[in-house]
Amino acid sequence: MILYFLSIALLILLAPLLLSYIKATKMWLLFKRPISIFQGYRDFSKLLQKESVISQESSAITYYAPFLVLSPLLITLFFLPPIVHNAYYVSFVDAFTITGLISLSTFFLMLLGLDSGSAFGGMGSSRESFIAALVEPAMVLTVFSVSLMAGNLGVGQAGVNLAEHFPKEHMASFLFSGISFFILLIAENGRIPVDNPDTHLELTMVHEAMILDLSGVYLAIVESAASIKFVIFASLFASLFMPFGLEFTAPIAILIFIFKLFLIATVVALLEVNTAKLRLFKVPNLLGLAIVFAFLSLITFYVLGA
């Protein structure tokens, strides 16, 4: 039980670090002087001290929605697969609930974008709703195929099952669903081929546009929600698609898990440096790819049993 809460605290603490790490790696690769990887924490504490400016056009949604953006994600953290072998974990909560909770958070974020009456917010919400609608089917199909391989629909249990008996015979469909999930990780977190988190240019931004009118504590909450969302996806990827390292004792297993998270962050950073952002209307092609891989994974599982 202690390990359970410890791992949740660890994930929350790691969340800003990971995003800063991606940013720093990207800057380093581009021969810029990298920011400190602790920049995320500094931003957070700075924002907490600031006065928050609230739009006079906004309504009660602005007061409550930031909390409702964060709380489903915080709850999701409790349902993730375990990091250490014999730690407590919630075995039964299935991926639909997790997808649903993430959608709930996005739903309120999109409402938040429309609340202040600014054109930027509307633009961000409109684009986000477009992307989220296409992410949903790929997500469900990927989850279905992983749960078939793991032999359980519960996410926690699936992670444990995969670590204990890795389905070598289903390697092909495992790989396909892994590719599909990685595309979803990028799309859901607004990383580069889909959305550029560093820019404030209205042609390109999605997530930033929705939160343009927030400041102070509200901005801190929504920003940390974004980083927690990344950590959720990264740790799901680490547990479901890199199912090793669970059998060691606590400190080593945790270190391996953190290493896996940083590995994923590095891959994302490398991808961001090496690809250009897609036009909004090219994004469906990428997500279509995710859907096709999810279908492929299911078909190989059913037909070839591989």
Next chain:
Amino acid sequence: MFQFDALSLIFVLLIALGSIPNLFYSSGYLPHIERKAHYQLHYFTFILSMLGVVVAANGLVFLFFWELMSLSSWQLILTEVKNKETIKAARFYFIMTHFGFVFLLLFFLIITDGDLHLGFVQMQSIAKDFTYPTLLFFFMLFGFLSKAGVVPLHVWLPYAHPAAPSPVSALMSGVMLKVALYGFFRFLFDVLYPWPLEWGIVILTLGAISSLVGVLYALSEHDIKALLANHSIENIGIILIGFGMGMIFDTLGLATLSTFAFIAALFHIFNHMSFKSLLFMSAGALLHQTHTKNMEKYGGLIKSMPVTAFTFLLAAISISALPPSNGFLSEWMIFQSMLGSSHMDNTALKLAIPFAIFALAMTGGLAIACFVKAYGITFLGLHRSNNAKHAHEVNFLMRSGMLMMAAVVVSLMLFTPLYIAWFDQVFVSLGKVSVYQQMFPDGIWNIHSVGTNGGVVSPLILLAALIGTTALMLFAYKIFGVKSRLHRTWACGYKTSAKTQYTATGFAGPIRRFFSWLYKPNEHFEKQRIAGHETKFSTSHYEVHVKPLFETLLYDSVATLVNRTSYWVYRLAHFEQTRYAAMIFNIMLIVLFSYRVFSHDFSWATFVLEGIVMLISVKILIIGDKK
């Protein structure tokens, strides 16, 4: 004459839950209506006739109440008779509902052997002896599902529901469509059981197509009530996906999974009744205050109409299937039953089900987009018109109607185990296996899927956790006393005004562009340029109309075909009487031959022979020699 078995009673409960809050709302809405006596008479007839349909025990009573239901709702659509659009919508509804009625009548005449007083049990033996059960199935499909609004028989819905007064739209969309589904379920279970595998697949396919088509057209809609009507098509599709899965599992002998899928479908029927009624009531409140159904004229209404905004938000979360709402729970059950398809032996079917999963998931994603649009454009931002500026909260009766319906939504969320126990009873009484114990093996906290290694969801814990976390954070926020200040919206130096906000058209823009192969949008764009500049203009006007594909393709082309044929026949009859007489002779031949095929044994040899005879006679007598 009447019967009160479990299936009837559960639909009586549905009608009661749907119409009691509606009574309050309706009496609050009454001052808005001109022809009060006409409205009241038909309103109560409508509710009573729906009750009559679900408790009818023989064909005659069923058909009587069914027709009464159709006619009273038709009159209710005509409440605001001065509007030309209303008359058109009512005529369309009248034709479509009687199109379905013809098939129902044929269905009943066949399964009762002409004696409409027979009970449902006696019908079963007659139906068993009938040579073509699939024909009966298709009669039912046309008869009941044209009323329920399944693609491609859905075209009347987006016209008829917005035209009716809002309490009636809530009843029609929330309850009447479900009564149509009741008829479908009742006769499938009582009369046509057992089903071949193909029927289930047909239902599943229709459901998947309906759900996608419904939500896609809803997204392109700016009339708030038409948007909701399109969402009814979507939700009927979702219900049919669940029901079709149940039928498939039933024929494959997976008894527990089939009951699970049926329960999911019935649960979604209840959920859709609750949130769709609530949405239509809120839309009615908006219409009542702003006198327009156009979403582009709303905006910022959350400040002046907080109760309406709250109820709409609750229903929007529920219809978007976001946890822990009741809509999520039933959609979760339908997903779980589809994931149960991995237990099937039929590989082709196993490979086909993921496409239905894809359709349902896509529908969910698009529904979220649609309701962000509907809620955000309507209630958030700045007032987009003077009508919205002068709106204020509706009267007490309407508010209490909405709050009562909100309570129904919440009760479906909180007391899921109770409702599921009832649904389970219904299917046990229809001779299915009970799955309640398997769904709730350890108390009411967790809902388990019945598939092996299926998923689990714990709605109450989720709800408590969500409320708890949010409250904790809000509490912390209050305690720390964060400084905040009001200021105008920062829009990068530009001034924010009602005109610079995103519109509903703009919001759906990316999706409309992506699906332009379906929408075939018709765009008009004009701007008054200043001194010939391309980018500087004083006024601009953009309009986009989405062509309803099914209407133009199926209905308009049928109308054209009928027109042309009738012109051809007219020409023959007036100018070439010999060929006209020959045509009559041919029609008589067709009737005779088809009677033989229909009521005697079918054999390919005679069928081909008759076909050749028909062809020769048509060629010689009607078409004649080429000149």
